[in-house]
Amino acid sequence: MLQEAIREIQRGSAEIIDSQRIEKLLKAYFEEGKNYTVKAGFDPTAPDLHLGHTVLLQKLATFQKYGAKIQFLIGDFTAQIGDPTGKSATRKTLSAVEILENAKSYEEQVFKILDPLKTEVVFNSEWINPLGASGMLTLTTTFNVARMLERDDFDKRYKSQTPIAISEFIYPLLQGYDSVHLKSDIEIGGTDQKFNLLMGRHLQRAYEIGKEQAVLMMPILEGLDGVQKMSKSLGNYIGVADAPNDMFAKVLSVSDELMWRYYELLSTKTLSEIEVLKAGVAEGSLHPKRVKEDLALEITARFHSLEVANAAKEEFERVHAKNEIPTEMEEFSVDGEISITKALVDCGLTPSTSQARRDIKQGAAKINQEKISDEQLQLGNGEYILQIGKRKFAKLKVNA
């Protein structure tokens, strides 16, 4: 049992610092029922979460399973500085109201994964504001510039003579101080957070709180393309707020290789269960598509419901396996006869009439499931189901 817990905690992690300490905490939990705290920090800017973000949350949920109390920290104070990523996008400061709103929408999304009873949501302005100038000064005496410059992006910027604001040095210190105040046993974060996470250890030692947090870093999740990190701007993401049908379809469109990665980082299946699946696929007794469907179902159900997820699966089968049309699609209506190319543009199936013509020429366009080839076709009175490619549909009503 303990061994399994350790394996599940380590699962998918990129790096663990002081894993012995984690093992000790787990042991204390299993043998004496002792709880411990795991801290994770989040930005208070508008949370538009995608699966990449949930990798951390998933790990926190695993910790909860094994006796952890989560310190879900919203960095409302530190957000005023902005983590020094070097991109130096001056941050707009959020009002107290905005921060509260964002925190609320975090909770809505986050508690689909985390157990609210074992989660404490905290704001770091609460203890950083009272620090005052002298507290701040004390904090800065714990560290020196040379060591600060060891941080990778500071190092690069210093060498390339790109400006570094003094306030940026404060950021890691404050993040570390959060761990002092919260007396965290463990902190988790992305690999890019290594320096800041280690600062927590350093400061806990400096402030002599009698413990040094262990650190667990999770890798960055790859996006749908399997190469670049999942991000909204790259358009290769699965948003936690995505519609069930989209979510299901997106997971299923992932490559087989990436599927295992997603299993490791996102599924609640245990490692041994996953091993069984892998073995089944390897020896050919289990079809990879089946395995992927299970994953898609699990993920869709997590953010919607099992019922809805099952419906999404059926819909998917209907549209793609059986080549039928979806049960629901966007509906449009126009008055008067309309040419097919214009109709396709108006329904948003195609970005321009030129593109519409090309699509028709290539046999990608269908009306009521019939392939069309006449790009000058006029649509008269009636209802039509327009289709481009395999996945773009729209219903058009012409009143002529």
Added chain:
RNA sequence: GGUGAGUUAGUCAAGUGGCCAACGACGGCGGACUGUAAAUCCGCUCCCUCCGGGUUCGGUGGUUCGAAUCCACCACUCACCA
């Protein structure tokens, strides 16, 4: 402040007076094959209802029958020097 190099479609990148709506690569889209996987093969990839036409190559103006290509000025980026 000085000197030099550069700015081309979603990205990278050819093109240095007409054959340029502009090579190529990547990405994207469509088709075939499939498990809407991967791999592979084929086609498309500025806009306009076809013929054909229109608007593009940092911006503005100019030279020319004709400019992405030449000239002038402006803007921005990078490198070296101060």
